[in-house]
Amino acid sequence: MNLYSNLTDQELIRLYISGNNPAFTTLVHRHKSRIFTTIVLLVRDRNLAEDIFQEVFIKIVNALQSGHYVDNSRFLAWAVRIAHNACISHFRKAHTWPQVVVSYNDELGDSMELSEHSQEQRMIKAEITEEINVMLDRLPDQQREALILRYYADLSYKEIAHTVGISINTALGRVRYALMNLRKQAGVESLVSA
Template identity: 70%
Template sequence: MQKFNHLSDQELVRLYLDGNNPAFTALVYRHKDRIFTTIVLLVRDRALAEDFFQEVFIKIINALKAGQYTDNNRFCPWVIRIAHNFCISHFRKADTRNNIFTSFNDAIGDSMHYTEFSPEHRLITGERYREIEEMMDRLPAAQREALILRYYAGLNYREMAQTVGISINTALGRVRYALMNIRRQIAAAETTMC
């Protein structure tokens, strides 16, 4: 696996398409945390997210073999778009599109690994994640989705706009209003504590 560390995503894709399966494994390991966290945050169920993660990579393999990926140095955003669309399609088929963003069955903290930190640090960090989850759950669905794609998936505003099918200005606005709403919630929580 380490022999692929110096290669770019595009080089790994080319190697994979030329028959080198370990190159694809290196791509999966390189981006798995970011993609899985995005899926978990979108579907809010860890078990379902694990199933989706596997299905998304099957879709990626099929898309690569079908020549649907263009060599534009944007492999991870392309994969995030596939994952996002897969999640949305699943819930549309189940006719529960609005339920994607209504409850959170899995804690963000549960999807993170804290092995290198002290128990006290893990406890404090876990509590912060729970507080952030609660604040995000109070956001409108579009704003919540915008934060997930921007800060957890790491997409820039153009990639975000393409993924969701909105203008760049709308993407900017959703993130801006989401952050403003989070700040208001933090300020309200601080005033109740005093």
């Protein structure tokens, strides 16, 4: 068991700033899956997401070491905001937004794949993942982004508003309309496949 696993994010950050590198390793392991999944869902390319993920953690390290992190008990929201901004910067430089959805399995999904699932169960899981990716891809970009930040990055509406630069009501509306659009799509899909 990790010596630091029971510490809060803020305690780990204070230890890291004082020179304790294993504390930062614990912090990274605690949040890497959620941050990486958010990046993958925003950029829709696993290789690009890996590059951006590394860039994000370099920015996090630099910000922590230079004292730019404000201890507000929401390290994850702060880190996701950095990840979101890195994704936006990438697409601004490239003058394009992604068109292809690349399926992604996080650590939980990877460990499930290693367990003794039948071939049928693996095929069903792959089909569901593909259907969700297609449905997400059909959403307007702003709704898709808000939905990813809310349910994959686990940000509050206030944090979404701050990250994207919109009002809380706009963030709430985007997530609400995204969910409504997903429900409509799911209803249409079930009628088509029947």
